[in-house]
Amino acid sequence: MTTLSRLAATIQARKGADPESSWTAKLLSKGPEKCAEKFGEEAVEAIIEAVKGDRAKLTAEAADVLYHLLVMLAARDVTLDEVLDELDRREGTSGLAEKAARG
Ligand SMILES: N=c1c2ncn([C@@H]3O[C@H](COP(=O)(O)OP(=O)(O)OP(=O)(O)O)[C@@H](O)[C@H]3O)c2ncn1[C@@H]1O[C@H](COP(=O)(O)O)[C@@H](O)[C@H]1O
Numbered sequence: 288m289t290t291l292s293r294l295a296a297t298i299q300a301r302k303g304a305d306p307e308s309s310w311t312a313k314l315l316s317k318g319p320e321k322c323a324e325k326f327g328e329e330a331v332e333a334i335i336e337a338v339k340g341d342r343a344k345l346t347a348e349a350a351d352v353l354y355h356l357l358v359m360l361a362a363r364d365v366t367l368d369e370v371l372d373e374l375d376r377r378e379g380t381s382g383l384a385e386k387a388a389r390g
Contacts (some may be wrong), residue, residue, distance in 0.1 A: 296368040318362070330352055
């Protein structure tokens, strides 16, 4: 199992858990909208560090982004495997070719 798939499994296991027992359970208990808002906040924090160019802070913020992305997906019952399948489907297709095909 990769780090990301282990984290996704942990997050999945937190669904329905006592909100007082874990940060993830607490966030999930607030609903998908709150999870999405939190993801947005973490993404903005990562953007700020990317613009500033601080590698260590960007690394930490990127970890927050990945965690909060997985929580947001779990809140809407989208699995990491579904996202990875979509990436697999795109593999080998140039981004430029895909954009051109869209017209
Ligand atoms: N990777 C993470 C992770 N990254 C960030 N966070 C938490 O996300 C929160 C977001 O930070 P903020 O500073 O934005 O939060 P805040 O200011 O306290 O929150 P607000 O009041 O602003 O909403 C922090 O409390 C972090 O601890 C995480 N919490 C959990 N995990 C993973 O999830 C697993 C399960 O955690 P629990 O659900 O807490 O058991 C852990 O073992 C980790 O592997």
